[in-house]
Amino acid sequence: MESIRERLAVPPERLRRRLDPASLPFKTTAEVEPLNGTIGQPRALDAIEFGLDVQNHGYNLYVAGVPGSGRETTVRDYLGRYARTRPTPSDWIYVHNFDEADRPNAIPLPAGRGVQFAREMDEFLESARQEIPRAFDSEDYERRRREALAELGQRREELFRQMNEFAANRGFVLEATPTGILSIPVVQGRPLSPEEFERLPAEVQQEIRNRDAEIQEHVSRALRQVRQLEKEAAERVRKLDRDVVTFLVGPMLDDLRDRYQDCPEVVAYLEAVRNDLPEHIDMFRQARQPAVALPIPQPAQAQPDLNRYRVNVLIDNSHLDGAPVVIERNPSYYNLIGRIDYRATFGAMVTDFRQIRPGALHRANGGFLVLHVVELLREPFAWDALKRALVTRSIQIENLGEQYSAVPMARLRPEPIPLSVKVVLIGPLEVYHILYQIDEDFQELFKVRADFGPDMDWIDEHVQNYAAFISRRVHEWGLRHFDRSAVARVVEYGARQREHQGKLSTRLLDIANIVAEASYWAEKAGHEFVQADDVDQAIRKRRYRSNLVEERIRELLTDGTIMIDVDGEAVARVNGLAVLSFGDYAFGKPSRVTARVSAGRGSIVSIEREIELSGPIHSKGVMILSGYLRGHYGQHVPLAITATLTFEQSYEGVDGDSASSTELYALLSALSGLPLDQGIAVTGSVNQFGEVQAVGGVNQKIEGFYAVCKEKGLTGRQGVIIPAANVKNLMLDDDVVEAVRAGRFHVWAVRTIDEGIEILTGRPAGERGPDGQYPEGTVHRLVEDRLRRYAEEVRAFAAPDGAAGAAQVASGEESQ
Structure with a gap:
């Protein structure tokens, strides 16, 4: 048989x-x-294709999968092909806002024309800088300037003549000084000195003062008229200068306007340049003194600065064939939405529209932006900035220091740029679930998930x-x-x-x-x-290269430092199997699992759980053992036991339920008194009905125990019991397969605890007969007999005259 x-x-x-x-x-x-392309990911590719084709707001993608699964490569390849079928988006430029200097204007241009427009504006400014000074140095300009000022000069001279004549008729002479015009009385054809004036009779002095007051009033009126003439002269010169500049730059601006008739915002900007440039002539020529002796106020000489008329090309899409695909591996706040740079000038930090720098959202605008979600979430403020841009559908460049300053400060406020982008987040599935639960915006913005x-x-x-x-x-x-x-x-x-x-x-x-x-x-x-x-x-x-720790642990197992037997028999001891993982390498490690039992109050105690080295899943597995005992034996006999289970020489945390069948075998051995074969290691989860369930890491567990047996000596009876559901998971090393083929090692697949305990003990587990009893000599009969004896002992000790004994039973002292 x-x-x-x-x-x-x-x-x-x-x-x-x-x-x-x-x-x-x-x-x-x-x-x-x-x-x-990629392989084996039809579900993910279908989701990616759907997400890219749907143009409705919020249909951005979250590509979920483990690192190394080809997520980014697949997304890059797919987007590269798809983007070539999409139109190339516009270039974007920033220009000076002549009405509000702190709010630079953003202007879209067809792809490639942004750089072209910037170059043409530079050429225009270079031509203007050459032609305008030449015009102001011409004889024609000098003639027109003299003509404009000649009449005003004559009127000014006439006013001074009238002032002098008015003063002379009253016996005074006028003298110009740095502090104004003085009136000096004249007596017998010569000016009167202050000493001579003081020696005059009082009535004569008063009469001279009266005449002087009359003259001063007349002079004040005349000087007001002179100042008005000077203002008129300055205005005539300014108008002449503006006319000259307008005449020179008008045709050049008209030519530019004609070339950009299809860009209304560019045409409006050129008109603003036409109106502003004549007001800043000093950028093109040195300040000049008037040709006539008029004290016309002149503006302070300025250093030529034509940057207000230049163009900041923020985005140049001239190199694209289709839509852009941007993969940003450093998605910081500024790398996403752009920034405004500052430069030091005479000890102060200044900026202007030319210092506006683009971010990944600008570069991807009109196309696709790929981000790794873990990298994104690590960067302060970056996640909120991305969401804000997607919700508002615009990119607003703001420096963080300005946003969070304790006091208001002067700053640039660039005009927001409309945003149309498809964002692809790449990351673990766990992060997707977390964001979906805690961030309500995430649900609205990333409606498509592609699972790799x-x-x-x-x-x-x-x-x-x-x-x-x-x-x-x-x-x-x-x-x-x-x-x-x-x-x-x-x-x-x-x-x-x-x-x-x-x-x-x-x-x-x-x-x-x-x-x-x-x-x-x-x-x-x-x-x-x-x-x-x-x-x-x-x-x-x-x-x-990775198994140094495995070899060191195997040495400890082989030399007896970590106690484990791979031959012989022992009661209440069984070899369990665990998997230790160190980054990219995992290996199996056998551990001795032991059980001790005594009469008690029906409790199974895991020492690891009591000292909080046990994880919740392991604790669940231990509690399942109580359900198994109640189902198999508790219907016929009280479970008057206390049992303790532990992993011997284990000093790290324990989690998972893959050792629950191992612990149950040790417990059944302790209760039945039957020894277990120490050449056999066990793995498998168990449910309350005694069915053995699949576990993970089955290959490493088998190979780990085989390696220890090989080191200590193969006997031909050693092997591993695994769940039958794990047979499909076996991809063992050739060395183990050949050992099994030669009969030096074995692998058994069980579906129930009954099959496993029979392999370990050599005794049938037993089934209840018509009389409700297990057959004599079976494992279950021996366990039930032991439980019945415990129940009788507890009942006897619980009698009124056995209080001391009852206390002894309650303490869990072993009676095996």
Whole structure:
């Protein structure tokens, strides 16, 4: 009769799925067309296509998946193709606002014409700077200036003549001084000195003062008329200058206006330049003194500064063929929305519209912006700035220092630029769920989610796609081509990464790394093409570079520092299996799980949970054990026990329920008194009905225990019990598969605790008969007998004359 170990043993051919190289329709990847696009992500591509085609507000995309799954490469390739079918967006320029200097105007121009307009404005200014001074140096200008001032000069001279005549008729002479015009009395044809004036009789002095007051009043009236003439002279000169400038620049501006008739905002700006430029002639010529002796006020000489008429080309799309695709890997606040730079001038920080700098939103406007959400959320204020731009559909450039200043400060306020962009966020699925729950704007702005799955089916089409991906990497990175045996190994490696015989990993970064490293080892070995052995060598070396911790722990297990037996039998002890992960490397580690039982009040205590080293999932697994005991035994006998469970020599946190079946086996052994085979390790979750459920990391767990058994010596009876549901996840190393094929190691797949306990003890678990009893000698009968004895002891000690004994039972003291 076939034993249960033989019946439940997993055959070697089911421990790892192989790909027959002969089934591949090529000899080397040199015959395979390189992959164009992505593989195994139809759901994600459908979502991306939908999100890009829908033009309604808020249909931005969130591309979710694990790093290395080809998210960014796929998005970049897809957007690159899609963007070429979209129209090229406008250029954007900033120009001076002649009405409000602190609010520069933003003007759109057809793609390529922004730089053209800036160049033409520079040429216009250069021509104006040459022609205007030449016009003011011409004889014609001097003649017209003299004519404009000649009449005013005559009128001024006539006023001075009248003043002098009026003073002379009253016995005074006028003298011009820096402080004004003085009137000096004249006696007998000569000016009267102050001393002589003081010696005159009082009545004569008074009479002279009266005449002087009359003269001063007349002089004041005349000087007012002179000042009015001077203002009129200055205005005539200014009008002449404006006319000259307007005459010179008018045709040039008309020519520009004609070339930009299709851009109304540019035409309006040119008209503003036409009106403003004559008011700033001193930018083009040096200040001049009047040709006549008139004290005409002249403005202070200014340094030529024509920048107010220049153009700041913010966005130049002349190089684009279609819409822009911008990938911003440093999405800080300023890199997103732009900034206003300042420059130091004479100890002060100044700025103007020419210092406005674009951000990623400006560059992507009219196209697509790709951001990594984790990088975005790390940057202060960046997430809010992005949302504000998408909600308002405009880009408002504001420096943070100005926004959060404690006092108002002078600043530029550039005109906002209308925003039309499709934003693609790339990030983990967990971040998507968090943002969806806590940020109501996120739900409105990112309505399309594209999920990149971690795997794809192992089918011929996807195997061929793996080969095409290898061919692409070979061409892009200059590697050696792979023969069909090497491609088959890479496909198997992809299945191992997903721990599934029917799936291949879509984390193409890992595949690309193995491809590159296998090519390296093929070169070292002198192989023309990469072979299967080169891929195996790359995998071994990759593991060797990362498994130092694994080797140190294995040494501790082998030399007895960490106590574990891989041979013999023991009661209430069983080898459990855990997976330790260190970044990019994970390995299996066996641990001894023990149980102790006594009469008590029906409680199962996990020592890890009591000292808070247990995570919630592990605690749940321990509580399930109570449900199992109640379901199997509590219907017939009181559960008058106290049990403790622990992972021996474990000093780190424990979580997960993959050890719950292991703990149950130890508990059943403690209750039944039956020893467990120490050459067998166990993994698997259990439910309250005793069904063994699938767990993760099954390959690492088996390989980890096999390595310890190999170090301590294989006996031919050692092996691992796994859930039957995990058989499809087996992609074991060749060394383990060959050991199983040779009978030196075993893997058993169980569906229930009954099957597992029979393998461990060599005793049948037992089923209740018609009388409601388990058969004699079975595991369940021995457990139930022990529980019944505990119940009787508790009842006896609980009698009135056994109070002390009851206290002893309640303390959980062992009575095994």
